[in-house]
Amino acid sequence: MKISNIDVYQVDLPYAGDVYHLSGGRSFKTFDATLVCVRCDSGLEGWGESTPFGSTYVAAHGEGVRAGIQLIAPHLIGQDPRCFDRNYDLMDACLAGHPHVKAALDVACWDVAAKSFGVPVCDLLGGRTDTVLSLISSISCDSPEAMRDRVKEFRAKGYIGHSIKIGASENEGGPLLDAQRIAACVADRQPGEYFLADANGGLSVEHALRMLRLLPNDIDIVLEAPCATWHETARLRSLVNVPIHIDELAVSDHSVAHLLVDNIADGFGLKISKNGGLSQARRQRDIAQAAGLVMSVQDTVGSEVAFAAVVHLAQSIHPKWLRCVLDTRELVDLCTGELSGVKVGRFDTLFGAQAVSVPGLGVSPNMDVLGQPVLSFS
Ligand SMILES: [Mg+2]
Numbered sequence: 001m002k003i004s005n006i007d008v009y010q011v012d013l014p015y016a017g018d019v020y021h022l023s024g025g026r027s028f029k030t031f032d033a034t035l036v037c038v039r040c041d042s043g044l045e046g047w048g049e050s051t052p053f054g055s056t057y058v059a060a061h062g063e064g065v066r067a068g069i070q071l072i073a074p075h076l077i078g079q080d081p082r083c084f085d086r087n088y089d090l091m092d093a094c095l096a097g098h099p100h101v102k103a104a105l106d107v108a109c110w111d112v113a114a115k116s117f118g119v120p121v122c123d124l125l126g127g128r129t130d131t132v133l134s135l136i137s138s139i140s141c142d143s144p145e146a147m148r149d150r151v152k153e154f155r156a157k158g159y160i161g162h163s164i165k166i167g168a169s170e171n172e173g174g175p176l177l178d179a180q181r182i183a184a185c186v187a188d189r190q191p192g193e194y195f196l197a198d199a200n201g202g203l204s205v206e207h208a209l210r211m212l213r214l215l216p217n218d219i220d221i222v223l224e225a226p227c228a229t230w231h232e233t234a235r236l237r238s239l240v241n242v243p244i245h246i247d248e249l250a251v252s253d254h255s256v257a258h259l260l261v262d263n264i265a266d267g268f269g270l271k272i273s274k275n276g277g278l279s280q281a282r283r284q285r286d287i288a289q290a291a292g293l294v295m296s297v298q299d300t301v302g303s304e305v306a307f308a309a310v311v312h313l314a315q316s317i318h319p320k321w322l323r324c325v326l327d328t329r330e331l332v333d334l335c336t337g338e339l340s341g342v343k344v345g346r347f348d349t350l351f352g353a354q355a356v357s358v359p360g361l362g363v364s365p366n367m368d369v370l371g372q373p374v375l376s377f378s
Pocket residue numbers: 198200224225247248269
């Protein structure tokens with residue numbers, strides 16, 4: 001089976017609320033999505049997606065994804081999509097770094113490969129667990145009471161995990177406001193719930209120390225991505241005993257190894273496009289499971305294809321090491337296709353997501369939404 005055509009589509013995904021706010025005054029109203037279709041001489045096709053969270057979240061942006069694909073895609077024509085690691089070598093030989101670019105092509109290859117074997121992608125990744133995957137909410141920076149209300153809304157839907165965004169500037173309220181945000185979100189905690197306080201790299205060590213001292217005693221949270229650099233995160237780690245996850249700093253096999261060598265965190269955000277696609281995420285999953293690190297399986301943002309890849313990867317992770325998955329579709333207001341490969345809802349008493357046993361990722365994009373390809377290779 002050889003790759004015969006690659007088509008690339010661009011879609012703007014509007015944010016599902018008014019404006020999404022992150023630390024550092026960053027705000028987002030729409031996300032520039034790239035969807036890729038890899039077609040093979042067998043007639044099968046596979047889909048991948050890469051939707052950066054704007055241009056200030058990590059070193060990636062939508063136009064860059066498509067410019068990178070333009071460099072790489074011609075070299076994948078004629079290759080067997082099932083040779084994931086060799087195709088990745090080819091991509092690396094064309095373009096250094098740029099995991100967001102390679103992810104869309106790589107995920108499309110996993111989708112078409114799984115279809116060729118007649119199995120869901122989670123089975124090709126090693127086999128499914130029977131876990132109901134816990135979905136996590138994403139609570140944009142706001143007033144403490146507004147954030148508490150958003151947590152209540154997600155709790156009413158069945159969510160037990162909550163990602164609370166923090167990182168107020170000194171003018172906005174600084175460490176005191178962040179501590180109040182966390183305390184408000186955790187105030188109505190129900191049995192089994194967990195909370196990640198995510199600063200998206202926006203805190204200085206001083207800010208984080210002041211904030212942690214203002215929190216109620218014995219509050220049970222994980223501090224995610226407190227600082228922008230390794231050095232600051234390592235220094236904070238040496239000064240506090242709160243569990244820490246990194247996210248934006250973990251973008252490659254190398255950074256997961258670095259995390260372990262420096263003992264900088266207890267877990268990390270495994271976001272499929274940020275971390276280079278399923279071939280790379282699979283390896284980082286295995287390193288994490290061997291080393292005892294917890295993973296939040298997510299994507300930076302994205303529509304149906306991105307979410308399907310998240311669920312199929314998470315379904316292949318032992319539940320002991322899986323913190324949560326993010327339904328990226330919660331963040332956007334546009335459906336790009338039919339998703340038969342994932343079920344979201346109640347499973348007995350548990351609410352969450354599970355991969356469904358259909359071949360591939362189980363996504364059929366809506367061509368009326370995608371329109372004409374912006375790039376084509378054959
Ligand atoms: Mg994060």
